[in-house]
Amino acid sequence: MTAAPSTSVSLIIPTYRRAERLAETLRAAALAAASLSSGAFEVVVVDDAPGDATRQVVQYGPLPGARYLPSQRQGATRARNFGAQQAQGGLFVFLDDDIELGPESLARLVQAHGAHPHGVIVGTLYTPDQPVRQEAGLAPTPFTECYTGLLSVPAAEFAALGGFRDVTGGWPNWDDVEFGYRVTQAGLPLRRCLDAWAIHHDASAQSLAATARRSQAAARAAARLFQAHPGMQGQLPMFADKGPVNWRADRPRLIARKLLRRLMSQWPLLRALETLEPGVPPARDALRRWIVGGYIWQGYRQGLRELR
Numbered sequence: 001m002t003a004a005p006s007t008s009v010s011l012i013i014p015t016y017r018r019a020e021r022l023a024e025t026l027r028a029a030a031l032a033a034a035s036l037s038s039g040a041f042e043v044v045v046v047d048d049a050p051g052d053a054t055r056q057v058v059q060y061g062p063l064p065g066a067r068y069l070p071s072q073r074q075g076a077t078r079a080r081n082f083g084a085q086q087a088q089g090g091l092f093v094f095l096d097d098d099i100e101l102g103p104e105s106l107a108r109l110v111q112a113h114g115a116h117p118h119g120v121i122v123g124t125l126y127t128p129d130q131p132v133r134q135e136a137g138l139a140p141t142p143f144t145e146c147y148t149g150l151l152s153v154p155a156a157e158f159a160a161l162g163g164f165r166d167v168t169g170g171w172p173n174w175d176d177v178e179f180g181y182r183v184t185q186a187g188l189p190l191r192r193c194l195d196a197w198a199i200h201h202d203a204s205a206q207s208l209a210a211t212a213r214r215s216q217a218a219a220r221a222a223a224r225l226f227q228a229h230p231g232m233q234g235q236l237p238m239f240a241d242k243g244p245v246n247w248r249a250d251r252p253r254l255i256a257r258k259l260l261r262r263l264m265s266q267w268p269l270l271r272a273l274e275t276l277e278p279g280v281p282p283a284r285d286a287l288r289r290w291i292v293g294g295y296i297w298q299g300y301r302q303g304l305r306e307l308r
Contacts, residue, residue: 008040008041008088008089008090008091009039009041009042009089009090009091009093009106009110010042010043010084010087010088010089010091010092010093010155011029011033011041011042011043011044011093011095011106012044012046012080012083012084012087012092012094012095013025013026013029013043013044013046013083013095013096014045014046014048014071014076014079014080014083014097015045015046015047015048015054015097016047016048016049016076016097017049017052017054018054018097018098019052019054019056019057020053021097021098021201022045022054022057022058022097023057023061024100024201025095025096025097025098025099025100025101026043026045026058026062026063026066027061027062028100028101028102028198029043029063029095029101029106030062030063031101031103032101032102032103032104032105032106033063033106035104035105035106035107036106036107036110037107040088040089041089042065042066042067042087042088042089043063043067044066044067044069044083044086044087045058045066045067045068045069045083046069046071046079046080046082046083047068047070047071048071048072048073048074048075048076048079049073050070050071054068055068055070067086069082069083069086075166075170075171075173076171076175077164077165077166077173077175080094080148080163080164080175081163081164084155084158084163087155089155090154090155090156091109091110091113091153091154091155092152092153092154092155092158093106093109093150093151093152094148094150094151094152094153095149095150096148096149096150096200098200098201098202098203099125099149099150099198099199099200099201100199100200100201101150102132102195102196102197102198102199104196105123105150105195105196105197106196108193108195108196109121109123109193109196112138112152112191112193112196113152113154115138116138116189117154118154118157118188118189119157119188119189119190119191120146120151120152120153120157120179120180120188120189120190121138121151121152121190121191121192121193121196122141122145122146122147122150122151122152122190122191122192122193123149123150123151123152123192123193123196123197123198124192124193124194124195124196124197124198125147125149125150125197125198125199126197126199126200127199127200127202127205128199128200128201132197133194135194135195136194136195137193137194137195138191138192138193138194139191139192139194140189140190140191141191141192142180142184142190142235143177143180143181143183143184143190143235144177144180144235144236145180145192146176146177146179146180146181146183146190147177148164148175148176148179149176149198150196150198151176157188160186161179161182161183161186162182164176164178164179165178165179165182167224167225167228167229168221168222168224168225168228169221170221171217172214172221173221173225174218174222177225177232177236178225178228178229181229181231181232185231208274208277208288208291208292211288211292212291212292213295215292215295215296215299216295216298216299216302217299218296218299219238219239219242219295219296219297219298219299219300220300220302220303220306221303222236222239222299222300222303223300223302223306223307224303227307238293238296239296239300240254240257241254241257241258241260241261242258242261242293242296242297242300242301243300243304244258244304245258245259261293261294261297262297264290264294265293265294265297265298267298269294270291270294270295270298273287273290273291273294274291277291
């Protein structure tokens with residue numbers, strides 16, 4: 001299935017010191033671009049840390065005519081907005097530099113926007129060890145599952161929404177979930193395209209330590225996210241048992257969960273669990289989830305203390 005002839009697409013990729021990984025991303029994007037039957041297509045790469053081989057990867061890579069835009073280390077949010085300001089297509093497709101597009105994914109996104117011309121559509125991301133499911137169609141998606149790794153939005157709607165926003169003051173800043181929240185508040189459809197898929201080569205998921213540190217930082221920033229959008233409070237499942245106990249409103253079961261989470265998330269116990277983790281293969285996945293949950297608890301409580 002191919003894209004509508006009248007569709008013009010701008011593929012916008014922010015990058016930060018990942019020249020080698022970016023080269024793989026561009027190679028997959030070149031294959032995906034071949035699925036577009038006609039219509040204008042451009043690639044805009046915003047380099048947020050000029051100095052490595054990124055310029056050469058873009059200018060001499062597999063996508064002739066790809067535009068290289070140096071930035072000034074302003075963060076991914078501003079890099080995406082800067083790329084959008086320079087883009088000329090009617091449909092913006094935002095892609096992270098560690099995403100490997102499926103061969104037909106761009107065509108599927110364009111087709112999906114034919115059914116929802118004013119909506120926002122995210123693709124389906126898999127980890128490298130997950131099999132790609134043979135699914136098709138669109139599925140309603142909550143704003144909590146909006147991500148900038150593979151996201152498409154009409155240029156006019158993106159401008160009307162004010163682009164991406166950094167409401168937390170730094171990475172990781174929840175700009176994708178915050179954008180999805182504003183999309184739903186504006187009454188626009190938010191959908192996931194099941195057959196617009198990609199592989200996410202997430203470096204932070206390659207070790208427990210990296211996952212824990214990223215989760216802690218994200219949880220710390222979430223306190224400021226909820227301050228900016230109080231209506232989001234309680235809607236992100238990962239924080240269900242991480243907040244303080246509300247003795248008047250919380251049900252007994254939730255109170256018990258919060259108290260247990262608090263007990264099990266103290267640093268001495270977390271360190272002990274991390275020491276045990278390599279030696280318990282049968283329970284490793286469950287133990288890792290609990291350890292990461294503890295880091296989320298610590299990060300969120302740190303964010304709340306800073307707000308006070």
